[in-house]
Amino acid sequence: MEEFDAExxxxxxxxxxxxxxxxxxxxxTKRPWLGQTEAPQILDLPQYDPACYLCPGNPRSGGQxxxxxxxxxxxxxxxxxxxxxxxxxxxxxxxxxxxxxxxHGTCDVLIFHPRHDLTLARLVxxxxxxxxxxxxxxxxxxxxxxGIKYVQIFENKGAIMGCSNPHPHGQVWSLxxxxxxxxxxxxxxxxxxxxxxxxxAAPKGPKGRPCLLCEYAHIEIAAPEAEARVVVKNDRWVAxxxxxxxxxxxxLLLPYQRxxxxxxxxxxxxxxxxxxxxxxxxxxxxxxxxxxxxxxMGIHQRPIPAPESDAADDEDEDNITHxxxxxxxxxxRSASVKKFLVGFELMAEAQRDxxxxxxxxxxxxxxxxxxxxxx
Amino acid sequence: MEEFDAExxxxxxxxxxxxxxxxxxxxxTKRPWLGQTEAPQILDLPQYDPACYLCPGNPRSGGQxxxxxxxxxxxxxxxxxxxxxxxxxxxxxxxxxxxxxxxHGTCDVLIFHPRHDLTLARLVxxxxxxxxxxxxxxxxxxxxxxGIKYVQIFENKGAIMGCSNPHPHGQVWSLxxxxxxxxxxxxxxxxxxxxxxxxxAAPKGPKGRPCLLCEYAHIEIAAPEAEARVVVKNDRWVAxxxxxxxxxxxxLLLPYQRxxxxxxxxxxxxxxxxxxxxxxxxxxxxxxxxxxxxxxMGIHQRPIPAPESDAADDEDEDNITHxxxxxxxxxxRSASVKKFLVGFELMAEAQRDxxxxxxxxxxxxxxxxxxxxxx
Ligand SMILES: O=P(O)(O)O[C@H]1O[C@H](CO)[C@@H](O)[C@H](O)[C@H]1O
Ligand SMILES: O=P(O)(O)O[C@H]1O[C@H](CO)[C@@H](O)[C@H](O)[C@H]1O
Numbered sequence: 001m002e003e004f005d006a007e008x009x010x011x012x013x014x015x016x017x018x019x020x021x022x023x024x025x026x027x028x029t030k031r032p033w034l035g036q037t038e039a040p041q042i043l044d045l046p047q048y049d050p051a052c053y054l055c056p057g058n059p060r061s062g063g064q065x066x067x068x069x070x071x072x073x074x075x076x077x078x079x080x081x082x083x084x085x086x087x088x089x090x091x092x093x094x095x096x097x098x099x100x101x102x103x104h105g106t107c108d109v110l111i112f113h114p115r116h117d118l119t120l121a122r123l124v125x126x127x128x129x130x131x132x133x134x135x136x137x138x139x140x141x142x143x144x145x146x147g148i149k150y151v152q153i154f155e156n157k158g159a160i161m162g163c164s165n166p167h168p169h170g171q172v173w174s175l176x177x178x179x180x181x182x183x184x185x186x187x188x189x190x191x192x193x194x195x196x197x198x199x200x201a202a203p204k205g206p207k208g209r210p211c212l213l214c215e216y217a218h219i220e221i222a223a224p225e226a227e228a229r230v231v232v233k234n235d236r237w238v239a240x241x242x243x244x245x246x247x248x249x250x251x252l253l254l255p256y257q258r259x260x261x262x263x264x265x266x267x268x269x270x271x272x273x274x275x276x277x278x279x280x281x282x283x284x285x286x287x288x289x290x291x292x293x294x295x296x297m298g299i300h301q302r303p304i305p306a307p308e309s310d311a312a313d314d315e316d317e318d319n320i321t322h323x324x325x326x327x328x329x330x331x332x333r334s335a336s337v338k339k340f341l342v343g344f345e346l347m348a349e350a351q352r353d354x355x356x357x358x359x360x361x362x363x364x365x366x367x368x369x370x371x372x373x374x375x
Numbered sequence: 376m377e378e379f380d381a382e383x384x385x386x387x388x389x390x391x392x393x394x395x396x397x398x399x400x401x402x403x404t405k406r407p408w409l410g411q412t413e414a415p416q417i418l419d420l421p422q423y424d425p426a427c428y429l430c431p432g433n434p435r436s437g438g439q440x441x442x443x444x445x446x447x448x449x450x451x452x453x454x455x456x457x458x459x460x461x462x463x464x465x466x467x468x469x470x471x472x473x474x475x476x477x478x479h480g481t482c483d484v485l486i487f488h489p490r491h492d493l494t495l496a497r498l499v500x501x502x503x504x505x506x507x508x509x510x511x512x513x514x515x516x517x518x519x520x521x522g523i524k525y526v527q528i529f530e531n532k533g534a535i536m537g538c539s540n541p542h543p544h545g546q547v548w549s550l551x552x553x554x555x556x557x558x559x560x561x562x563x564x565x566x567x568x569x570x571x572x573x574x575x576a577a578p579k580g581p582k583g584r585p586c587l588l589c590e591y592a593h594i595e596i597a598a599p600e601a602e603a604r605v606v607v608k609n610d611r612w613v614a615x616x617x618x619x620x621x622x623x624x625x626x627l628l629l630p631y632q633r634x635x636x637x638x639x640x641x642x643x644x645x646x647x648x649x650x651x652x653x654x655x656x657x658x659x660x661x662x663x664x665x666x667x668x669x670x671x672m673g674i675h676q677r678p679i680p681a682p683e684s685d686a687a688d689d690e691d692e693d694n695i696t697h698x699x700x701x702x703x704x705x706x707x708r709s710a711s712v713k714k715f716l717v718g719f720e721l722m723a724e725a726q727r728d729x730x731x732x733x734x735x736x737x738x739x740x741x742x743x744x745x746x747x748x749x750x
Binding site for chain 2: 081154155163215243297300343
């Protein structure tokens with residue numbers, strides 16, 4: 001095997017100040033830039049764009065050709081931030097302040113729909129169900145790949161959220177380590193599961209222990225009208241602007257009827273209910289400022305169980321995670337004024353202007369019929 | 376005193392997933408928006424702009440009038456994110472997942488220079504020294520204010536970093552709590568000071584214990600040419616693209632000859648040397664893509680010692696902090712292509728493309744004469 005070279009091979013570095021890792025992907029410097037440069041949003045998209053590398057039948061930048069897919073379509077990112085195993089092992093650190101860890105994995109791209117001009121907010125429920133099924137398929141498939149510990153599903157929507165192509169798509173980065181933020185969340189879920197906060201009637205986690213997120217969903221559903229942070233709810237899922245929201249119209253979406261570690265554990269009913277509520281959230285988002293609302297969305301869930309553990313065991317430690325989706329949208333006041341998370345936020349602490357309750361109230365007031373379809 | 380009202384009074388909320396607080400400032404929803412909306416940078420600024428609320432003699436949005444100041448000028452932000460004491464105390468949490476803390480403080484604005492068209496990169500050294508003296512003055516002054524625990528100095532430069540006015544200025548937010556990121560860093564510095572990593576000849580922290588940042592600066596200065604992350608160095612200060620940099624051309628600037636807890640501890644020599652190196656860094660930044668380089672800059676240092684502690688005691692626990700400045704610039708490839716820290720970065724882990732060593736090499740290669748002054 002080739003020797004490790006920090007300027008060629010992706011790897012992670014530890015920030016000893018925050019005790020967090022950073023993923024370094026030097027080979028990515030070669031990818032072409034197709035995104036916009038702080039330009040206004042294009043509103044009038046064609047259903048098919050011959051220049052789009054995600055449209056059915058079109059060539060991609062790597063030279064491959066997309067099939068004429070009819071629903072969703074998945075392929076490996078032509079400019080992946082991590083590369084598959086075997087990966088060269090990084091040398092031992094010459095000093096604890098210069099620590100490196102090796103990393104490998106796969107970056108998948110998931111196209112949501114053949115039509116170039118649609119988004120989740122404008123897909124019919126059965127098409128959103130197909131996206132959910134694709135997420136589950138990728139989560140399971142990448143989970144069987146050697147050494148993969150975490151499958152991070154996400155969507156960057158809108159040019160201001162770094163999305164380089166408006167064709168509806170998301171990404172899935174599968175890694176040989178549980179990434180920093182997921183690991184931090186899991187540590188918190190674990191701590192909570194060992195605590196004695198069991199005074200609610202919320203569903204319980206493995207071994208009958210408290211689950212932070214089951215408990216939280218339960219509190220939010222029971223909250224008095226005046227403090228309501230719930231945006232929309234169906235018989236399985238609840239979407240709230242969380243108590244601790246950083247982004248102006250941040251939303252946390254989670255199942256509340258039972259403890260659910262991952263998307264692979266969802267029942268048929270829960271999948272359909274997820275498609276329905278995803279449709280409602282994204283429609284409300286578009287209606288808020290009458291635009292195609294930008295956001296980053298991500299799914300946090302169970303890490304891939306170690307091969308020796310019994311994955312079928314519901315009492316397994318890994319089950320302390322409770323499936324949830326985060327939406328981080330940047331817009332603050334209108335289709336063109338976003339919240340900047342800069343100086344103070346980067347150096348000191350997240351800062352927001354309107355309260356989560358105000359944001360939730362505004363989102364609740366938005367119609368569940370998309371503004372482009374309402375007349 | 377008025378009762379606490381979450382929709383009126385600034386407060387902080389705990390994110391139990393990350394165990395971090397978010398500062399909520401509901402009253403800020405009233406401030407006017409003067410910033411650009413993702414538009415290209417304005418290059419041809421006048422020396423004086425009659426419409427600028429920071430230019431000498433001009434009226435501000437709050438109705439006050441700026442004096443005809445000659446060097447720096449400081450005033451309280453007309454739309455502060457925190458308000459001075461006494462602040463109403465927030466009620467006890469109804470559930471541990473809905474925890475609130477009260478907060479008070481002051482947001483100052485510091486104008487660097489009367490000229491509307493200049494930036495740190497284009498100020499002469501004596502004018503940068505005046506900015507440093509103003510930082511020290513505010514740090515000391517706010518530190519004597521009741522209950523203030525931390526003074527966060529920062530600068531948002533450039534419209535793409537949320538700066539609403541190109542007139543050269545920074546901000547200082549002084550708070551009754553040590554904010555999340557500073558607290559995390561301090562915890563890491565404390566942990567390191569209690570460790571046994573004492574094998575280098577680096578300066579030591581209080582009680583002769585190791586200091587993470589003194590040690591780190593020492594390693595970087597000694598690093599072999601091929602791995603050099605040092606961008607520029609003088610006899611007191613060193614600027615590096617840190618091993619763990621997240622932003623493409625991130626820079627960490629710190630004194631390396633002795634352990635220095637805060638800007639109030641700087642000697643005359645160290646202040647002059649800081650002005651010199653700040654000039655060099657910001658000039659190199661502008662030269663990198665021949666533009667007025669955007670960034671967020673922040674100063675991390677010693678929290679305000681509790682009144683009962685002996686602030687003059689060098690062995691004081693608070694002295695474990697080592698003064699340093701972070702520069703987080705978003706540009707990646709050119710004056711118009713930035714790095715987006717979005718989906719994966721927000722959900723999983725910071726991700727960068729070029730290595731810190733490559734970035735340091737590019738910055739080292741930039742001239743120390745500003746491109747606008749070089750002919
Ligand atoms: O106070 P300003 O300059 O109007 O606002 C800017 O800096 C603040 C502190 O980093 C941020 O909270 C704002 O989002 C940003 O636009
Ligand atoms: O992979 P893409 O869509 O080209 O790139 C986008 O998403 C990535 C993952 O969040 C980010 O690292 C990039 O900065 C962003 O532009």
